[in-house]
Amino acid sequence: MRQILSPSYEHDKLDNPTFDDLVDVLEDCWKHYIFSPCVLLLSTPHGDVAALTLLCSYFEAIGGYLRGQDTNGRSKEFFCIGLSEVFPSPGVADLNKGAAAIYKHVRCGVAHEGLLGHKVHYSREGAKGFYVTYPKAPDGSLDTGAEVSSIVLNAETIYHATQEHFENYVRRLRDPVNQALREAFRSVVTRQWSLNGAQENVIGMTEDEFRGKA
Numbered sequence: 001m002r003q004i005l006s007p008s009y010e011h012d013k014l015d016n017p018t019f020d021d022l023v024d025v026l027e028d029c030w031k032h033y034i035f036s037p038c039v040l041l042l043s044t045p046h047g048d049v050a051a052l053t054l055l056c057s058y059f060e061a062i063g064g065y066l067r068g069q070d071t072n073g074r075s076k077e078f079f080c081i082g083l084s085e086v087f088p089s090p091g092v093a094d095l096n097k098g099a100a101a102i103y104k105h106v107r108c109g110v111a112h113e114g115l116l117g118h119k120v121h122y123s124r125e126g127a128k129g130f131y132v133t134y135p136k137a138p139d140g141s142l143d144t145g146a147e148v149s150s151i152v153l154n155a156e157t158i159y160h161a162t163q164e165h166f167e168n169y170v171r172r173l174r175d176p177v178n179q180a181l182r183e184a185f186r187s188v189v190t191r192q193w194s195l196n197g198a199q200e201n202v203i204g205m206t207e208d209e210f211r212g213k214a
Contacts, residue, residue: 007032014193019182022189023173034058035163048122048155049110055155055162056107059083062169068184070191079103086165087129098132101148121152129158 005011006028013021034054041047041054062085063078064071071078080099105117131152137143172178173185190196208214 023170027170030166038159042156042159051159052153052155053110055158058162065185065188068187076103079107086162101132102151105151119148119150121150122155123152124154124156126152126154129154129161
């Protein structure tokens with residue numbers, strides 16, 4: 001039974017791989033498993049929620065790749081790191097608070113409860129990928145110390161920004177001058193893909209049993 005590693009590569013791609021082999025696999029997986037399906041979803045009348053559900057996986061993942069760390073048990077932390085990398089906002093107060101609200105109401109709202117949080121709205125009319133709003137203080141200013149009032153998301157804009165960030169990340173990985181970035185990436189995929197251990201997954205049945213023919 002043929003087993004593929006990614007849409008373009010089989011498992012021998014990781015037999016004594018070069019660094020470029022590792023980047024090839026990463027690029028192939030994200031391109032075909034995440035970004036291409038997002039294009040299809042965004043072309044459907046009600047695909048924005050599903051597309052953003054896929055895209056939310058990027059923020060935690062890229063946070064881990066950039067830091068060279070395992071995100072297990074630290075999902076919110078790395079999601080906020082990744083979101084801030086894709087959408088840097090210098091000078092914006094409480095940026096991490098806004099990212100945490102997006103994690104809670106957007107990422108976790110669908111992943112854990114099957115529905116968007118009640119504060120989440122989708123619109124492609126917004127000029128930015130997302131807007132996080134706060135209630136007004138008695139003097140009419142925004143009360144950024146309060147809980148976030150609402151989150152408005154433009155899934156199409158978020159898709160383009162996320163894809164652009166990924167393409168730039170891959171270009172930087174392929175440049176040998178970026179040693180720290182490359183080593184952080186290598187550390188993560190060595191663990192994820194078990195490059196220092198057994199790479200073959202054993203399925204405890206014959207092929208006929210698997211196909212229901214035995």
